[in-house]
Amino acid sequence: MKFLCLDCDDIMKFAERQLPGDGTLAAVFKCGSCGREMAMLTNPMETQLVSSLGIKIGGREVPAQPMELARTSLEGGRDEAFVLSEDIPLTSGAPAAQGEEASPGEATAGRIVWTSEAAGRLERVPSFVRGMVKRIYTDWARERGVLEITPDIMDRARTELGLEGM
């Protein structure tokens, strides 16, 4: 799908994406020549069609996660379906690898730890998607040199990444 500014005969480029509610997806496109903006609004079925493709208009803020479409779309996902592997420990302050011990709140260089409050909040995420969600937060923190994940960091990441419902 492309949008063409008829006055300028120029391609309109994606500028912004919003989910204003009611299942609507709003994608704003802007003409590079005259600056005119337009918003494409989809109804819930059209929003779902885009979502069913496993893609996001405007590009992804985070890399696609394994089985992301199944995990985010399936109703009645099994709580025990996934076992978190060692590289994404679930317990607050758990070691990143090799069975080393780390206490909650410890921010050792190169290791990202979760405060007990953040870990508690994560544990409220259904386990069907928890591993995926934890990976997204951890990657976000790692990319920014954040060594300790707190509820505030989770909020910042969620806002920045547009993680609705995570």
Next chain:
Amino acid sequence: MRKIRTYQDVPHDTGSGLLEQVLDQHHRLAERLALVRSVVAIASGKGGVGKSAITANLAAALAARGLAVGAVDADLNGPSLGRMLGVSGARLADRASGVEPARSPSGVRVMSMEFLQEEEDAPLRWREPSMGRFIWQSTLETGVLREFLGDVEWGELDILLVDVPPGTDKIARLLELVPDLDQMLLVTTPSETSRFVVSKSVRMAREAAVGTVALVSNMAGHTCLECGHVSDLFAGDGAKRLEEESGVPLWAEIPFDPRLGAATDSGTPLVITDPDADSSRAILTLADRVEEHVGIREDGVVEETGS
């Protein structure tokens, strides 16, 4: 009237990133399947012909030979492969690089929707608007099948079997994801109705230039467990007729054996528990043919078409 440019005439870089994401999905799937020597679909077009039981037994038979075998249950709405291979309730290791498949007692790596659903009797439902399902449901299910193939850490495999649900549209769905499918086994029965339905799948496989296409006739006679007398379950010889008409070779005729169903119901494929049973022997013959054809396409040998 002013002339408006076509889609192709307008530059592709819209900043929406859609094309890039779709290409990335295809790339990830291709990367995963690059480690698989042969992708083999077990399909039919017709329902109730025993595709899943054949897939489970074939997978176990091939794994018993020391081959690295994976099995994807592409039947999202009626998954059964996990149960038949004895891995019901398996939990899947969740890694950034992918989800680790379940490992059956017979050594088969398995992925099935069954592992993801909480309630055994729950029909497959998606958490999206109930209206207009026809618009997006097939797209979503194709996407989930893509994840089963591409987001699972299959590792290096000799053979990846895909158990395809009934309907030629489901075959088309798989071919969309794996256009260079190596083998397609089309399961039929001796019945005329089955021949009629499966002939459509033969044509679809031919048109898609699948590497090797072969027929499997299931429930081809019934052997009395008491006296050994073989009787017909179906009137007609639809499978053989389909072979003659289409030129697609009939690789195996598997007799009906209630022990086959009972064994797969209990998660222990009959080829493992009773390899001398007539139906097991037929499936082992099928395994011979499948194994012989692994890598044929990549070796440049002309594919067998039975003509």
